[in-house]
Amino acid sequence: MDYSIKIGGEAGQGLQTIGDVLAQVFSKAGYHVFSHQDYESRIRGGHNFYQIRVADSPVMSSRERIDVIVALDHASIKLHKNELTKQGILIYDSETLKENIDDPAFLDIPFKRLAIEEGGNPITANTVATGAVIGMLNMDLSILNDLIKETFKKKGDAVVEGNIKAAKAGYEYSKNKCLKCSFSLEQSSKKPKILINGIEAIVLGALASGCKFYSAYPMTPSTGIMNSLASKAEEFGIVVEQAEDEIAAINMALGASFSGVRAMTGTSGGGFALMVEGLSLAGMTETPIVIAEGQRPGPATGLPTRTEQGDLLFVIHTAHGEFPRVVFAPGTPQQALYLTNKAFDLAEKYQIPALIVFDQYLADSQWTFENFNSDKLVYKDYRLRGKNFKALKEYKRHAFTPTGVTPLAVPGDSEHVVVTDSDEHDEEGHIIEDAPRRIKMTDKRLFKKLQNLKKEISQPTLYGSNKPEIILTGWGSTYGVIKETVDELNRQGKNASMLHFSEIYPFPESGNYLQLLNNAGMTVCIENNATRQLAKLMRAETGFKFKQRINRFDGRPFTVDYILRGLNVRS
Amino acid sequence: MDYSIKIGGEAGQGLQTIGDVLAQVFSKAGYHVFSHQDYESRIRGGHNFYQIRVADSPVMSSRERIDVIVALDHASIKLHKNELTKQGILIYDSETLKENIDDPAFLDIPFKRLAIEEGGNPITANTVATGAVIGMLNMDLSILNDLIKETFKKKGDAVVEGNIKAAKAGYEYSKNKCLKCSFSLEQSSKKPKILINGIEAIVLGALASGCKFYSAYPMTPSTGIMNSLASKAEEFGIVVEQAEDEIAAINMALGASFSGVRAMTGTSGGGFALMVEGLSLAGMTETPIVIAEGQRPGPATGLPTRTEQGDLLFVIHTAHGEFPRVVFAPGTPQQALYLTNKAFDLAEKYQIPALIVFDQYLADSQWTFENFNSDKLVYKDYRLRGKNFKALKEYKRHAFTPTGVTPLAVPGDSEHVVVTDSDEHDEEGHIIEDAPRRIKMTDKRLFKKLQNLKKEISQPTLYGSNKPEIILTGWGSTYGVIKETVDELNRQGKNASMLHFSEIYPFPESGNYLQLLNNAGMTVCIENNATRQLAKLMRAETGFKFKQRINRFDGRPFTVDYILRGLNVRS
Amino acid sequence: MSGLDDYKSTQKPAWCPGCGNFPILKTIKEALVELDIAPHQVLIVSGIGQASKLPHYMKCNTFNGLHGRTLPVATGARLANHEMLVIAVTGDGDCYGEGGNHLIHAIRRNINVKLFVHNNQIYGLTKGQASPTSMEGMVTKVQTFGVLSEQLNPLALAIALDCSFVARGFAGDTEYLKELMKAAIQHKGFSLLDILQPCVTFNKLNTFDWYRQRVYRIEPEYNPEDRIEAFKRSLEWEDRIPTGIVYKNNRPILEEKIPAIKDTPLVKQGFDFRTVKDLINKL
């Protein structure tokens, strides 16, 4: 059982709500869900869609063939009807669209009329549609009803009641009228799953790491982090400040971090470009900071609401001068949770900037998980505080130590002052000009730290055979789609594996993975960009050169089918 | 004949004037000169020096042993006296320093007293010192006198007269008193040489390329470009605007370029960090721009007045999204002239950003040249202007063409409008969201252009044997010092060559140089940074891995002696 | 004579139905037509935001640049060709938030650029965060406790900086808005026209109605050259919001003070490669 549902319509028509509700219903029913979104940079109009895959085994990418299309506008019909599977059904409201289409795969449902008649309000039309989909899938309405109650509680009983009625109307309409409907999602007895997208996972990671300060400037696809943290600010004791620009955002976070709290900022490529000088400041002053960088198709404003993996070499190499940094590129919401936590840990442990690189695809995509293991989370306060700081006879912010790391004291907690500087400085933090101390500081700040930092980096994930003939390699958000492609290849009798990089810089020490690559007959680097950035990095770091590459740079995410076509394998 | 002269003193003591005048005297006398400077980030006090090498054959780096030291302060004596060669002499003014040193290598000259007595003003003390050096070298005074006349003309006859007398006093004092002086720089009959530093060469390159607009924010070591262009603004019809910040600087230059003039900006690493978003804008809108990036030791403010090659990977990889760029790293003032010119040409020909990466060492170092060949300069106006633009029936700013380059029209010159956008756009320049046109635009903007652009890049310079056993490789400002090291090695009977990269990105296509490297027994990458950036780039681009590396990252430039020590070769 | 048809765009606006940007778009076209300026004689520089999409929906030379960087691009463009009418069209976030520093310095330069700010007191394109002009207390997804910063007063700021022309318009009074646009364009000097522009989707506080109840046209007797009076007037907001020309002066413009372009626009000046070559050969 593995169905794909697509809701299409204009911005502002509420298709996101339909999608969100359906995904929740499915995951609460214990199914595995994967969803992704496609939308334009506008608030009303245009054409957007929301695609959900629901199955009884884990799913982690979208398919190109759709079983149920909910068409809220004409464009959805025109653009997507050919995506229908053989048994696929498209539902639409001929009265609203003022168009009646005679196609056996089409089911006309009067969303609006039922909304008025049953829900008592045309605004419940989307609930009718939602109910209709549930009906088509042969599920029962209880979970949807619970969700409606929860969502509309604050709006009063009448609204709850109206929506429940609307849902029922849609449900019954499709149950009765959809004679061709052969789908069945009988109530599974499984435990409800956690439904989570990339943004929510990053936020969870930040909360779990004791993040206390978040300053940012809105920018797709990172704005969700700020929204979400702001909604939790009071409960978790977090200060969320909207900065006047990205330069202020990173400098505020550095100020907060210097004062003794864990601090983070988030942005997209263009905003990150403005943070580059601040990044270097973090490097020089050895001030911990976590930065979430949401890539989107560039250059410049590009395709602001779409997806791309075009900033890898940028985030690794940008900023003047030389200092260590950590770059993580989670492949799943689960990885996003743990790697955000690891980013906070390493940022503070080594007093360096740690970057989490994601993209719109990971940000908006929802995955289901059975549960998260909180034992994998770490929290250690590396700061020198209170009485420990007071007890010191002397304190030098940048004192030379065997590891290069100098205890990070909280200013004000003792009578010792804490001094740091963006100029090259001495152990106390004061400006210097001479060569010998410059060399020692570089040794401390860069080489000594890097040596240990490298050991913290995990090897890339290998999925599949230990002696693969085909290796599909990727990084970041392509984890799910590459994994599913590997499954498909192996189903077809091939010997394929996935090699996935999520802890990407410092680049994982050449280990087993290099040998596997050297031994494989076909090595494909799959990237959502045009210039093959991981492939370049790999060559710089290991000397390995990929034999094949599949790149996509049209702002859309990969699908299994797309990769199979790239491999010249039929799907 | 090959002498080194060092003038040491506090900031504000005028040692730069002494150095500048001496270097000019030597070059006007037809000698080969190389000078470099070492100064702190302060206006008064501290310790600075100015070092000049003068010889009868070409010189292009500083040596560590000094023949004549002019010590204006105590520190100059303490720090530099051990650098004296066997026949070396240190001159100082015991009355001013209130210290009398009994050392056969020291010559006490009463700069200030002679200045008052002969020059009529204590302010001429530095002229006394300058005259004294000329006297020690057994040159005659005529060139210095001419220079004095030229320099002080505006200040009136009395000032000219005073300085000429002061020079003479110093000259005669040292001639009479320096019994140990064995130097001789008899008047050479050679033609005066061109004395030029990196900044002046970049400025000359900009003028020769028809640069009409320069906007920047002051930052060492790039400020000299703005000063120099500002001084020539009226003569050459250039608008020089000091921007409120570096973001404004690059955006102004892009605005000017869009309007139809050649435009440039300049900065250092920290300021360039702020230009990164604008760089991406240039890429997306296909607006030509030339950017001079003066590296200095980082991270952050670092050692603001010193030298480093720490920004190579930064300038190549920075900015969100993917677009072509050109990066040049001139190794000599001559290269700076031609490459600045080439940068302007390629920027406009391909409608891309072109970067000139330099550093404090190249910026301040003076070289001598016989002459410059203006036939090597190119100027072609690629813009669509006036009647050519008017004659078109239709104009689309980003129309698809076989080369990816669309004629760049000057807005206002015809009734067709010129439209561009930082969003992904159609041929007309209007915002789009769809995948097919995104792909075609990327193909136009990135792949098509890159294909031809790569062919414009010259191979690295090979100096020395065609079958070298030892290859010393470098990029940018280390040209001179590596070349001289190669000469020294070959003098010692080794078979060494230099491989120098100045047209560095797109990286020169793997050619002969790779074969040479593969065949050599010893391949050394020499870089003024800590993280071996060229070596990394080389591996990423060609797979080649250097066997040895010499890195210096204390903010000081290489010397031949330093490299020889690194190679374990005696100097 | 150019007509409204000449200003027709090939693009369909991506704005929400009812958005205050529509009347502004219409008015700007009308103003240009009435001033008999042809599309190729005007350059609109814009940033990123809903407002900044405007030039796509008419016909004109267009540089749609980065968020917040409208004024530097406009400044460079105008310095390179001061025969071109350069209008900068931005949003309140763009101009007073991300781009605040450029506003200060563009005013100081007195470059003869026309700045039209579509001030909807909100970040529209990014879905409703507070902008610098959002009113204190307004709750958004980010400002969950309400906006805590004091509302920025662009007119007072501009007057403090001795801006050459300072005016406020309202998207709901297009007749007057057109007059203000024309006055701004005809004024010689940097002109700030802040336009109250209801965002019907995200700003539920400052609606067409809300503005209509408060805005008034400044009385004809008012003397916009009195800086102190102008400052006082600029502070009005709560109950009565003045629209009209609040302040103006006659500072000389930057373009006229730069010797290199006093006589001929930079872009019209030739480049004599030969002279420079000679100069280099003679070094």
Add this chain to the structure above:
Amino acid sequence: MSGLDDYKSTQKPAWCPGCGNFPILKTIKEALVELDIAPHQVLIVSGIGQASKLPHYMKCNTFNGLHGRTLPVATGARLANHEMLVIAVTGDGDCYGEGGNHLIHAIRRNINVKLFVHNNQIYGLTKGQASPTSMEGMVTKVQTFGVLSEQLNPLALAIALDCSFVARGFAGDTEYLKELMKAAIQHKGFSLLDILQPCVTFNKLNTFDWYRQRVYRIEPEYNPEDRIEAFKRSLEWEDRIPTGIVYKNNRPILEEKIPAIKDTPLVKQGFDFRTVKDLINKL
């Protein structure tokens, strides 16, 4: 009781002999001592420039950051620990040039940070280019035709933004300067203290003498709470330059409006890893 000795630095100032920064340094130490604030109770955030080297020459917690970014660092630092006295020390280029946008928004936030601007009307450290406060017509190596932009008036700007405390001091009148520093520190709210600071090396126009001939102390009867009068006063410059508290108000400060830190400074709040773990296990 802390004494002047406690504020002694290990560093020797790299300023030019006679620089106006010396008396400012001396005065800031005295002010802190007189307010009985110990070195570890104060954080000085600075940028890059001659002025910004100041914290190195005394003893205090110091974040010497980037050119122009003093206020964001100070804001973040203060939000994280609002029991710390946070002083931002910058130059006129740093604060009014590169950092202009942050000034606008720090004022709007009314974060309780003290901003001391060493206003020498020039870029000192980079050797004498015009700053935003340089007077029109002043010739420099870059401004070869003289400064063409209007001189920025930081006081007028701050008053237009309703800044909580706006004052001007003079490095040549340290007695009064000390009073102003103390008042700024004791005022609850964002405080801008612009300090006229002669640069003896590069600014040959605005010398100690030049200032001495013009500055006067604002008369005691003056009411700094009258915004319009303050605006008028802020416009004085040519012949008479007012020093003293020009404007102040009692807007509530940002720190008190944020629920998360109303009761306890952020840095003093613990983090309960257990609770979050439980929450995650229960997802």
